[in-house]
Amino acid sequence: MAQIRYTKDHEYIRIEGAEGVIGISEHAQSQLGDVVFAEPPPVGKMVKAGDPAAVVESVKAASDVFAPASGEVIAVNSDVEGTPGLINEDALGRGWLFRIRLADPGELDALMDEAAYSEYLKTLG
Amino acid sequence: MNAQGRPTRPESFSDVALETFTGNRALDMNEALIFETGRFDVSGVDIEEPAPFHSRLGPCEREGALDLPGLTEPEAVRHYVRLSRNNYSIDAGIYPLGSCTMKHNPRLNEKMARLPGFADVHPLQPTSTAQGALEAIEALAEALLTMTGMSAVAMSPKAGAHGELCGMMAIKAAVDARGEGEVRRVVLVPDSAHGTNPATAALIGFSVRPVAAGEDGNVSLKAVEAALGSDVAAIMLTNPNTCGLFERQIADIADAVHEAGGYFYCDGANFNAIVGKTRPGDLGVDAMHINLHKTFSTPHGGGGPGGGPVTLSSRLAPYAPAPFLARDADGLRLVEHAQDSRSFGRMSAFHGQMGMFVRALSFILSHGCDGLRQAAEDAVLSANYVRASLNDVMSAPFGDRVCMHEALFDDRWLKDTGLTTLDFAKAMIDEGYHPMTVYFPLVVHGAMLIEPTESESKASLDLFIMTLRDLAFAARAGDRERFLRAPIFAPRRRLDETRAARHSVLRWTKPAPFEG
């Protein structure tokens, strides 16, 4: 069973063994509105936790996607580059952005699980 | 019915057909693109083909035709007149866009700018043949210095953002000259600033350190002091700020910045509020651009051209860009190269937006010292009148505080209506008004920024206020249809901006031949 973790900036990372699949949360996509552009990082890039790694844009907003964890980008979702609306339709599924090989799985402990994240959203009002 | 059998009263129908054969709606025309109606074998300009001659174009001569159809003159006139009728304009009604200063554009200014001695002069003519044009630049420059109390003015920047770039380049040059270029790399920018401020700072390699505004909408001395350090090159502050408020502690902030070794860039976008009331030079400003298309009424033209002269303090004046004016026994001349001076270089070809200079000068001469002050007072009076007349039905983020030239509201009052600032704005369109600036400044949620300017009569302001009050009551009363469907009566309904961005069509292309 895959585990999912969230950041305070509303990225998620779904942990699949030694790898993580990264995208923006359901809450983030609804706040952003219709996504019109998504730019995942290039395959092979080393990302560091907290660094801007990808960009998603709606008509009136541009938003950096910060890497929830460090590692090498091993795959990107080319479907969202052509059809950015996938992020609105299915943020946690077909709207994923990129996949990394986790450099330090220990970093994940600092992130929120599903329950903590939904509590966190409540505090945002 | 009259004696000729001509009906003189309309009949009434309850079910009006909304579809027309042409797609037009009376004066509201569906106008085709020139590429759909133009032809390749016509031209609206008669040009005689020269007699055959030996071409000296060489190997780069063009072969194929360009995809540029032509229209005859009557077709072209009709096309552009029809297009124009789909535009709102200041000539047709109040244009209360906050931070944009959409005031009346006197036609005298247009006439003056077209005098051949200004309009038909080449920028590289011998200066002995361009004295009149140079005199106009000098006269405007002097007026700007008098109004701002600054030491020098760079006339060449093309618009406000270009002026910001000029001012920040002068600051960078000054910091470099002190040998601190490697150390002072940070620029303080309040989070309420216009987007051009951080973009400008970043363009020339500064990093931006945000400063939060206080509860009262002002940047506090304390917040600035906390952000200041030996790494700070400058602060970029808008005054009056983007919330329409005068920065009360501006003089103390200027002192603190200077003491810390930094410079004070003032965004002059809102200068209209204070012309003749206070001088930025007296407030400690080191550089301030002036949007000629705002304060001095050069027409916005659907998005430009603008004009952005930058006034400079004595500390920055030596670094001003080339060209600049000098006067000697032979009259005015241009210093176009500045190798031997500390000038930071050149911002653009030639000498600036001459056409805009003449318009601004004509505006300033017409007003004079008395009219300019009156204009500032009327602009501030009108904005406060709007504020005081609406703050019982809408919500103002800074309560009853007096504003300068623009009144800011937020969307707290819409909270339980299910409506947004955008819905409210679109409903104003149906009432025949251009909406105010919306969602700016970013620091206020659902911002609505109203700048009536000094050009509105009291009757015009009263009707505007009554309309907004009526809309506010309708919103509170739950009449959501009126807002969500709006605009209904405009040449277009709301546009699908998502589609425009996802499937960008940025030019006309020939439709593929029909296959079937």
Added chain:
Amino acid sequence: MRYLPLDPSERKAMLSRIGVCDVDALFDDIPSGKRIEGLLDMPPGMSEMAVERKLSAMASRSVAAGSVPFFLGAGAYKRHIPATVDHLIQRSEFLTSYTPYQPEIAQGTLQALFEFQTQVAALTGMEVANASMYDASTGCGEAMLMAHRLTKRRKAILSGGLHPQYADVAATLARMAGDSIMRLAPDPTARETIAAEIDDETSCVIAQSPDFFGSPRDLAPIAAAAHARGALLIAVFTDPVALGALRSPGEMDADIAVGEGQGLGNALSFGGPYVGLFATRTKNVRQMPGRLAGETVDADGRRSFVLTLSTREQHIRREKATSNICTNSGLCALAFSIHLTLLGDLGLRRLARVNHNNAVRLAERLSAVRGVEILNEHFFNEFTMRTRRPAAELIEALAQRGVIGGLPVSRVLPGAGLDDLTVVASTEVNTDEDRAAYAGALVECLR
């Protein structure tokens, strides 16, 4: 004051609604001691007639290009502009509207911009154009920064045929941004070998055709050399009418085209406002600066136009924007577009031919004058003349005889050892009489 509708009693009523007794109370936030007591040290307001009298007198102290034989170009061109153009751009709805932020009531501006973009793309042979820049010199600097973003390199090579003031602008920007620039020596006879200078650090080559000295250049080999090293070609032109006769930047495989649009629809106006043309390939559009109008539909499904891809711009991206540009050159772009619509390809080609013909005839006349050498083998409507007498002096002497004879190269390139060169232009406005007057005056001045 004729522009201010409020009268004293209305002002009083408004103050009482606000709840203050006098207008100065509204300015209380200005620190005391920093307020202006009394009036600014300027003359009081003037009537329309008085302003007109003063400014007309001032204007009369310039020599209007249309009043003399006029042969000066170098980035700004004296043209005959159809009367329709100025009439249409003075319509209130175009002249006095703002940036089209509310598209439902700004379709006139938006459709005109969409048409302008399409025309610029067609003219330059590129795929997509923006809604204009301030002018070509600033557009050139923006193109350089765009190339840096696209290639992730920071070195530009500037041809010696690039307009010297455009090169100055790029150099200022590069110095301020900490980027490097290689500015090749002024090249009046188009002999430089740019390709040899391109290395793996090079982001772009900026080259102009026709170049500053008037020679059309085949930029395709430079494009090929640049592309082979992963660099871009920015192709610059100063007169849009030249593209009625010469191959376009797109045909020469440029990645970005930058041009001055003044030469269509816009007055000389002593250097501004002008309109920068800016076009590129579709794949680069997200790194392009400036506003863009795009096509979409409204809620009723009607074709409509709207500003789009605005997440590139400063009002959303702030310090991460592609450019700090905000205002464009809307009304000048409209004037350009109307003039080009009236011309069409047919008229543009004819206009270009007349320009070229006039320049050829001028070159023939001037080269017959003793002591004059024309340097260009090929040219469009502008060429470079060498004389024994220093050009600056010569042009001043010609001006005293009522002829504006061109640009002394030393004015824009002082100290470059080119004091004997003058750049001379001829457009459709010049007549046989103008040419005779020029040749006659030149004979006298070179005697």
